Amino acid sequence: MSSYLRALRLINFRNYADATVLLSPGLNVVVGDNAQGKTNLLEGLSFAATGSSPRTPNDPEIVRWGQEFARAEMRVTLEGDGERSVAVGYAPGQKKRLTVDGASAESLAAYAAGGTGVRVVNFFPDDLRVIKDAPADRREFLDGLLSTLRPSYARAAADYAKAVAQRNQLLRRIRDGFSSEKTLSTWDAKVIELGTTVLEGRARAVEPLGELFGSSLRALYGPQKAGLEYSSSATPEDYEEKLMEARGADIERGTTSVGPHRDDFAALLDGVNLTTYGSQGQQRLATLALKFAARDYVRRETGADPVMLFDDVMSELDERRRELLAEYFLRSNQAVISTTNLDYFGAGLLDRARVVRVVEGAVSAA
Ligand SMILES: Nc1ncnc2c1ncn2[C@@H]1O[C@H](COP(=O)(O)OP(=O)(O)O)[C@@H](O)[C@H]1O
Numbered sequence: 001m002s003s004y005l006r007a008l009r010l011i012n013f014r015n016y017a018d019a020t021v022l023l024s025p026g027l028n029v030v031v032g033d034n035a036q037g038k039t040n041l042l043e044g045l046s047f048a049a050t051g052s053s054p055r056t057p058n059d060p061e062i063v064r065w066g067q068e069f070a071r072a073e074m075r076v077t078l079e080g081d082g083e084r085s086v087a088v089g090y091a092p093g094q095k096k097r098l099t100v101d102g103a104s105a106e107s108l109a110a111y112a113a114g115g116t117g118v119r120v121v122n123f124f125p126d127d128l129r130v131i132k133d134a135p136a137d138r139r140e141f142l143d144g145l146l147s148t149l150r151p152s153y154a155r156a157a158a159d160y161a162k163a164v165a166q167r168n169q170l171l172r173r174i175r176d177g178f179s180s181e182k183t184l185s186t187w188d189a190k191v192i193e194l195g196t197t198v199l200e201g202r203a204r205a206v207e208p209l210g211e212l213f214g215s216s217l218r219a220l221y222g223p224q225k226a227g228l229e230y231s232s233s234a235t236p237e238d239y240e241e242k243l244m245e246a247r248g249a250d251i252e253r254g255t256t257s258v259g260p261h262r263d264d265f266a267a268l269l270d271g272v273n274l275t276t277y278g279s280q281g282q283q284r285l286a287t288l289a290l291k292f293a294a295r296d297y298v299r300r301e302t303g304a305d306p307v308m309l310f311d312d313v314m315s316e317l318d319e320r321r322r323e324l325l326a327e328y329f330l331r332s333n334q335a336v337i338s339t340t341n342l343d344y345f346g347a348g349l350l351d352r353a354r355v356v357r358v359v360e361g362a363v364s365a366a
């Protein structure tokens with residue numbers, strides 16, 4: 001069995017003052033009425049496992065209103081044997097404190113990419129935007145997945161974004177006559193170096209991920225052929241040439257038009273782009289299929305199953321798919337899913353799951 005989450009303690013996290021939850025391998029169901037803290041609990045698990053919220057880039061939001069800091073502590077049961085204690089402490093205005101067995105983590109990237117002994121794949125209802133909305137949402141999905149696998153990718157992606165922003169600033173200075181075009185070449189080289197790492201990382205992942213997406217969507221939706229298609233403004237081979245070609249126009253516009261920050265991927269069902277033409281139901285199932293593909297890809301790359309944290313995933317599905325999903329989660333290494341309604345699960349199924357109840361930021365065994 002792969003590593004799994006054994007216990008979580010949340011202090012001043014969202015609507016939790018101080019709550020502890022114990023988890024089991026296999027299926028865990030978090031049940032509660034609306035606005036009691038189900039989503040917050042899943043966010044807290046992810047926060048403890050990765051050091052960041054999967055819902056917001058704005059950390060102060062997670063601190064309980066009126067409090068000065070938030071803390072998430074987690075015990076991870078490691079594959080084979082042993083345990084690891086990890087914790088994330090956050091106070092607005094200060095650097096996040098990440099610890100593994102009491103010692104400071106080397107970096108956020110290292111903590112998130114295996115440092116805690118466990119990786120997670122999240123699903124929040126808002127993730128529908130990965131299929132439905134803009135290319136930036138799809139790039140964020142890919143970069144997030146690859147960053148959990150390798151801290152070196154996480155660093156390259158973050159540094160690339162900064163380098164592009166700096167290059168854009170310089171482009172505008174050149175356009176406005178405050179800098180000469182000669183100064184651009186250092187930034188071009190930096191952008192190309194980091195951007196190539198990002199491009200190559202994505203290129204390696206998209207094909208296997210597309211196959212896994214195809215088989216997941218077949219299981220969830222039907223026998224149609226589904227896949228992913230990456231589209232890029234440049235390949236690692238012609239990147240430099242294209243960036244140079246676009247230089248004049250880039251200076252005029254004051255922005256960098258070539259590179260992985262402009263790329264996208266399409267989710268296709270029988271050749272039809274689901275972003276443009278998919279029904280809401282198809283887009284929802286495709287989002288789920290993408291998350292299942294991410295889970296399989298993590299397993300393929302690391303040899304270990306990630307933990308699945310799926311928020312309110314049952315409510316929009318029909319009965320057949322709810323059953324399919326419940327069985328899938330039950331068979332998985334570990335899944336924590338939230339629901340308002342236990343009737344979504346057959347009784348025989350709940351006997352094999354751990355059920356916890358959430359009421360106004362307090363957790364109890366159900
Ligand atoms: N930083 C915060 N401090 C205190 N309460 C918060 C904070 N952020 C969100 N909440 C509250 O947490 C409550 C529960 O939210 P949520 O976990 O989304 O409920 P649900 O059980 O429906 O998933 C909401 O009423 C929300 O107002």
Ligand SMILES: [Mg+2]
Binds near residue numbers: 035038039040311312
């Ligand atoms: Mg919720």
